[in-house]
Amino acid sequence: MATILVIAEQAHGQLKKATLSALTAAQQLAAKNGGQVHGLVIGPGAAKSAEDLAGYVSTAYSVEGAGFEAALAETHGAAVAEVAKKIGATDVVIAATAYGKDIAPRIAAKLSAGIASDILSVVSANQFKRAMWAGNAIATVEVTTPVKVISVRATEFAAAQKAGSAGKVEALSLTAPAAKTKFVGFQEVKSTRPELTEASAVVSGGRGTKGDFKPIEALADVLNAAVGASRAVVDAGWQPNDLQVGQTGKVVAPKLYIAAGISGAIQHLAGMKGSKTIVAINKDAEAPIFQVADYGLVADLFKALPELTEEVKKLK
Amino acid sequence: MKILVTVKRVEDYESKIKVKPDNSWIVTEGVNYRANPFDEIAVEEALRLRDSNAPSEVVAVSIGTASASTEIRSALAMGADRGILVKQDGFIDSDAVARLLVKVIEKEKPDLVLMGKQAVDVDDNVTGQLLAEYLGYGQATFASKHESLESPEEKAKKPGLKLGADKKTLQVVREVDGGVETLELSLPALVTVDLRLNIPRYASLPNIMKAKKKPIEELAPAALGVDVAAKVKVVRVEAPPARAAGVKVPDVLTLVKKLHEEAKAI
Ligand SMILES: Cc1cc2nc3c(=O)[nH]c(=O)nc-3n(C[C@H](O)[C@H](O)[C@H](O)COP(=O)(O)OP(=O)(O)OC[C@H]3O[C@@H](n4cnc5c(N)ncnc54)[C@H](O)[C@@H]3O)c2cc1C
Numbered sequence: 001m002a003t004i005l006v007i008a009e010q011a012h013g014q015l016k017k018a019t020l021s022a023l024t025a026a027q028q029l030a031a032k033n034g035g036q037v038h039g040l041v042i043g044p045g046a047a048k049s050a051e052d053l054a055g056y057v058s059t060a061y062s063v064e065g066a067g068f069e070a071a072l073a074e075t076h077g078a079a080v081a082e083v084a085k086k087i088g089a090t091d092v093v094i095a096a097t098a099y100g101k102d103i104a105p106r107i108a109a110k111l112s113a114g115i116a117s118d119i120l121s122v123v124s125a126n127q128f129k130r131a132m133w134a135g136n137a138i139a140t141v142e143v144t145t146p147v148k149v150i151s152v153r154a155t156e157f158a159a160a161q162k163a164g165s166a167g168k169v170e171a172l173s174l175t176a177p178a179a180k181t182k183f184v185g186f187q188e189v190k191s192t193r194p195e196l197t198e199a200s201a202v203v204s205g206g207r208g209t210k211g212d213f214k215p216i217e218a219l220a221d222v223l224n225a226a227v228g229a230s231r232a233v234v235d236a237g238w239q240p241n242d243l244q245v246g247q248t249g250k251v252v253a254p255k256l257y258i259a260a261g262i263s264g265a266i267q268h269l270a271g272m273k274g275s276k277t278i279v280a281i282n283k284d285a286e287a288p289i290f291q292v293a294d295y296g297l298v299a300d301l302f303k304a305l306p307e308l309t310e311e312v313k314k315l316k
Numbered sequence: 317m318k319i320l321v322t323v324k325r326v327e328d329y330e331s332k333i334k335v336k337p338d339n340s341w342i343v344t345e346g347v348n349y350r351a352n353p354f355d356e357i358a359v360e361e362a363l364r365l366r367d368s369n370a371p372s373e374v375v376a377v378s379i380g381t382a383s384a385s386t387e388i389r390s391a392l393a394m395g396a397d398r399g400i401l402v403k404q405d406g407f408i409d410s411d412a413v414a415r416l417l418v419k420v421i422e423k424e425k426p427d428l429v430l431m432g433k434q435a436v437d438v439d440d441n442v443t444g445q446l447l448a449e450y451l452g453y454g455q456a457t458f459a460s461k462h463e464s465l466e467s468p469e470e471k472a473k474k475p476g477l478k479l480g481a482d483k484k485t486l487q488v489v490r491e492v493d494g495g496v497e498t499l500e501l502s503l504p505a506l507v508t509v510d511l512r513l514n515i516p517r518y519a520s521l522p523n524i525m526k527a528k529k530k531p532i533e534e535l536a537p538a539a540l541g542v543d544v545a546a547k548v549k550v551v552r553v554e555a556p557p558a559r560a561a562g563v564k565v566p567d568v569l570t571l572v573k574k575l576h577e578e579a580k581a582i
């Protein structure tokens with residue numbers, strides 16, 4: 001029988017939204033292979049988040065303690081592989097966040113599993129859809145190994161709902177392998193705005209802002225939106241890397257995506273095409289961004305955005 | 317130190333990518349090819365590390381058809397010292413690539429393996445991590461740096477990866493969700509690079525000429541003893557769903573009205 005192990009991600013004892021999407025993907029997989037869904041959370045605070053995780057799965061395992069403090073791919077990957085073997089997991093599912101992308105292949109290598117990365121949908125028990133060539137093509141891939149590892153594009157799956165009765169909770173004590181990697185530090189990008197991948201609205205700026213993000217931020221604030229950016233902006237050092245939307249940045253799918261001063265390169269579109277409503281503001285009527293925009297406004301962003309901000313304020 | 321850097325031949329991102337009518341793959345006729353952009357960043361970083369830590373050597377490795385020697389040559393023209401081509405016709409999955417690279421690395425014994433974080437054809441983002449686990453190496457994915465691409469450090473072509481004084485460790489700044497993390501790897505180790513690590517150099521004409529004389533060794537998967545049967549097969553390729561065409565609005569007021577009444581987005 002199939003046994004699915006979902007690797008959860010948590011911050012400050014709280015499950016990440018992307019994990020809830022991975023849980024949905026796991027449930028869809030369970031519907032195809034008749035399997036049972038279990039969860040595992042690793043690192044400081046794991047035991048506490050396991051109680052939350054148990055609301056979604058049959059058994060929520062937790063691993064914490066010496067050697068697991070930092071989210072190192074070597075140690076966390078080894079812990080997942082050990083637990084997967086212990087419970088006879090046939091499928092390991094994880095959200096394709098920075099953490100998921102870092103550790104999922106190491107888990108696959110340890111389990112001699114094939115890996116389907118950043119999947120968009122579950123086609124069958126062993127077939128999945130995923131984007132290639134910056135989203136210019138959608139491939140159906142088949143994982144042929146008995147054990148499979150699947151990383152999940154969170155924006156493509158709704159958040160899971162808690163089951164009627166909570167599952168079991170089990171704290172496991174594992175010995176971390178000696179890592180050849182040492183955690184030195186973490187520099188947080190602090191923001192009072194909603195997180196890019198979790199916000200229901202995103203206002204993104206491109207090179208057209210010339211680095212002045214004030215009009216973008218003002219609009220984001222009245223919409224309670226996250227701020228995003230194109231690669232051009234991040235490369236110039238105008239905004240932190242964390243805000244890049246696109247093929248090689250974050251994938252977002254908010255209810256409303258406003259792109260201002262962004263030309264609409266395919267690599268940018270790959271990260272926001274799934275948004276429900278797209279607005280483009282660009283002074284060049286021929287900019288490719290207008291091809292995906294539901295509403296396009298040919299205008300100078302420095303004029304249009306403050307006006308838009310005022311009008312939205314009036315609505316609230 | 318010896319640095320091994322991987323270079324994949326991929327479709328040029330400027331080329332129009334179309335799906336084949338039989339949904340087996342994309343149309344490759346009329347498409348231009350080039351080195352994966354992330355791999356160029358890896359090559360650039362390898363060169364900077366080499367040049368600030370003499371004596372060092374940079375070996376560029378590609379797995380692909382005979383045509384992939386073109387991308388190895390471009391790495392050599394940027395300044396890499398020699399190349400290795402593992403000749404492989406037809407599709408192989410990232411896992412097979414990683415297992416082939418294990419064999420090359422066992423032979424070459426580099427101190428550092430530098431790769432792109434993602435090949436912009438299959439967009440897998442897995443090969444480096446698979447390889448690191450197979451080798452039992454520590455890894456730092458998504459390598460970046462604190463300094464911007466317009467900083468004096470970048471203009472001076474300083475390496476973003478910092479080799480320890482004893483040359484046994486490497487400090488790597490990496491892009492993660494919510495910020496940047498710094499890791500210290502014990503060498504040998506594996507690093508996959510992100511876009512903000514550096515701006516790759518262009519090859520100068522004299523260096524392109526010189527590259528023609530640099531050696532490229534050819535290897536065969538069978539000789540390396542690797543079974544390249546895919547663990548992950550591509551069974552179908554289709555065009556992405558198209559978004560319905562939108563409308564242009566004349567002014568902000570109309571935009572707000574439409575967003576509020578039609579799209580109910582605000
Ligand atoms: C391997 C690879 C990966 C990449 N990954 C990503 C990615 O993840 N995300 C990403 O975004 N890009 C990515 N790119 C880069 C991408 O190809 C484009 O170069 C980038 O998206 C361009 O950013 P931009 O639209 O801000 O700048 P530009 O293309 O320069 O466009 C600026 C736009 O602003 C408009 N404008 C100027 N002034 C004003 C004004 N006052 N008011 C209104 N409009 C104005 C102009 O008309 C223009 O359309 C990647 C590229 C490669 C090669």
Ligand SMILES: Nc1ncnc2c1ncn2[C@@H]1O[C@H](COP(=O)(O)O)[C@@H](O)[C@H]1O
Pocket residue numbers: 322323324325352354355377378379380410413430431432433434435436438439440441442443444
């Ligand atoms: N056939 C190949 N030849 C050389 N390097 C490769 C090959 N396939 C993948 N790689 C390397 O692995 C990285 C990640 O690729 P992927 O995991 O396929 O997205 C790329 O940036 C390359 O450095």
